[in-house]
Amino acid sequence: MLSIAKIFIIILFLCCTMTICISEWERNKLKIFKYNIVSDKLKKEHRFVFLSDLHEKEFGKDNRELIEKIDELDPEFILIGGDLIKSHKIHKNRKYKDKDSVSVSVSLLEKLSKKYKIYFSYGNHEQRLFQKAGFDDCKDAVKYDKYIQDISKERAEELKSALTKVCVLDNSSVSFEDFDITGIILPMKYYAPLLFRKGEELQENELKELVGTPEKDKFHIMMIHTPMHYKKVIEHGADLVLSGHYHGGTIYIPYFGALMTPQFQFFVKECAGRLKYKDGDLIVNRGLGTHSVNIRINNRPEISLITIKPREEQYV
Numbered sequence: 001m002l003s004i005a006k007i008f009i010i011i012l013f014l015c016c017t018m019t020i021c022i023s024e025w026e027r028n029k030l031k032i033f034k035y036n037i038v039s040d041k042l043k044k045e046h047r048f049v050f051l052s053d054l055h056e057k058e059f060g061k062d063n064r065e066l067i068e069k070i071d072e073l074d075p076e077f078i079l080i081g082g083d084l085i086k087s088h089k090i091h092k093n094r095k096y097k098d099k100d101s102v103s104v105s106v107s108l109l110e111k112l113s114k115k116y117k118i119y120f121s122y123g124n125h126e127q128r129l130f131q132k133a134g135f136d137d138c139k140d141a142v143k144y145d146k147y148i149q150d151i152s153k154e155r156a157e158e159l160k161s162a163l164t165k166v167c168v169l170d171n172s173s174v175s176f177e178d179f180d181i182t183g184i185i186l187p188m189k190y191y192a193p194l195l196f197r198k199g200e201e202l203q204e205n206e207l208k209e210l211v212g213t214p215e216k217d218k219f220h221i222m223m224i225h226t227p228m229h230y231k232k233v234i235e236h237g238a239d240l241v242l243s244g245h246y247h248g249g250t251i252y253i254p255y256f257g258a259l260m261t262p263q264f265q266f267f268v269k270e271c272a273g274r275l276k277y278k279d280g281d282l283i284v285n286r287g288l289g290t291h292s293v294n295i296r297i298n299n300r301p302e303i304s305l306i307t308i309k310p311r312e313e314q315y316v
Contacts, residue, residue, distance in 0.1 A: 023295045030059055030069055031300040035274055035283055037240055037308045041219040043178040045309035049073055050285055052081035052225075052244025053123070056104040057289030057301070063108050066288070066303070070112070073305050078116045079181065080166075081244045082123020082225045084108070085159060086291060087132065090148065100129060102155045106162040118166035119174060121183030121223040123245065124191040125291075129156050131188070169223065171210045179219040179308065182211050184233065190226060195264035202229040207236045214238070219308065226263075227270050227284045234280030240308065241282045246271040248286030248299035262291065272299070 049070055059065040070078070084105035090096055112118060133156035134149040144152075167174060169183025184207070190200050214220045214237035222233050227243035234241060249258025249271035258271035269275075275282045286302035 019295075019297065023297055026296040026298075026300050027057075027290065027294070028059065029300050030066065030288075030303060032069065032073065032303045032305055033273070033286075034305045035307070037281055037306065038311055039219050039239055039308065040311060041178065041217065041239065042308055042310040045307060046076055046179070047073075047305065047307045048077050048079060049075040050079045050081065050242050050283070050304035050306055051288060052242075052285040053083040053247060053287030053289060053291075054085075054105060054108065055083060055125070055287075055289035055291045056086045056101050058104055059288075059301075062111070063104070066108070067111055069303055071115070073303070075116065075305070078112060078118045079221070079223060079242060080118060080120045081223045081242055081285060082121055083125045083244065083287075083291075084123075085125050085129060087125040087129035089128070090132070090144065096148065098151050100132075100152065100155055102129070102159045102162075106158055109162045109166060113165040119169055119181050119183070119223075120163060120166045121169050121225065122185050123225040124188060126159065127185070127188055129159065132156070135160075173211065175218075179221060180214065182214070182220065182222045182238075184211055184222055184224040186210075186224065186226070186229075190228070191263065193264050199228060199263070202232045204232065204236060207232060221308075227282060228263075230270065230275075230282040231277055234277050234282070239280050240306075241280065242285070242304075242306075243282065244285045244287050246284060246287075247290060248272040248284075248296070248302070250290075250293055250295055250299065251297040252286075252299040254298075260293070262293075272302075 085102045087100045132144050132148050132152035171185050173180050173182040219239045220237055221240045222238040223242045224233055226245040230241045246258055246261045251259035252272060253259055256267045257269035260266055261268055272284050272286045285304050286299055288301045
């Protein structure tokens with residue numbers, strides 16, 4: 001007869017194998033999540049796609065499956081909330097291994113920009129790559145030596161070149177008749193690990209300094225890569241906040257939310273889907289790819305189809 005210890009090991013092995021298989025299936029199965037937002041500030045309906053956190057993931061050769069699904073949705077425009085690329089951290093006590101990559105993201109931007117108007121807001125991975133390359137427009141002082149800059153510069157320039165084909169909202173806005181789109185780019189201190197510490201609180205005066213004060217009579221879409229500060233952004237004047245960064249919580253647990261976010265937070269409810277706060281809404285995209293922890297359970301890669309429209313009585 002098998003001992004209790006052996007039975008436990010067998011059960012554990014089977015559970016781990018099943019988890020890996022489920023995760024691998026989910027990581028490659030795109031899902032379209034649809035959201036409808038109604039506002040008195042809007043004069044007509046607009047429909048757009050929101051993408052985030054590709055992290056160099058491919059769905060079919062050259063992301064053919066991803067592009068085909070977007071084409072089927074026929075959006076008016078596309079918003080991208082950052083972290084298309086992979087750019088790894090540099091640790092003081094570890095030898096640096098260059099594993100950054102941008103080629104998949106560059107190819108996707110080139111293909112989509114031929115069909116759609118794209119509005120792009122940086123995530124922490126784009127910011128980190130530009131910082132490592134020593135670019136003047138990164139949000140933190142250059143802190144890496146010439147060796148790191150030389151390694152990173154070619155890919156940073158390749159990404160910058162691809163981004164010339166889209167509208168980059170770097171703490172800036174684009175205006176339409178009845179709505180604005182703003183990209184909020186936070187300093188990298190807001191992406192620090194939070195396992196044994198409390199995160200930085202985003203202050204109203206800092207938001208105002210970054211993106212100014214929005215007009216009250218227009219509908220405001222604000223992209224901010226991390227959803228951690230969405231309440232402050234809504235209080236600042238956003239009607240709709242779009243975020244990603246949390247990868248849907250890696251393993252999504254109903255009611256409890258995220259098992260773990262990339263900043264080592266646990267059981268965060270604001271990790272995926274739509275949440276209401278005061279007069280505004282938050283939509284957190286589950287991301288398309290993964291990074292470091294390559295697991296997805298109950299958490300398929302997301303294409304967000306978002307429709308913003310006036311109230312029904314305004315159509316009459």
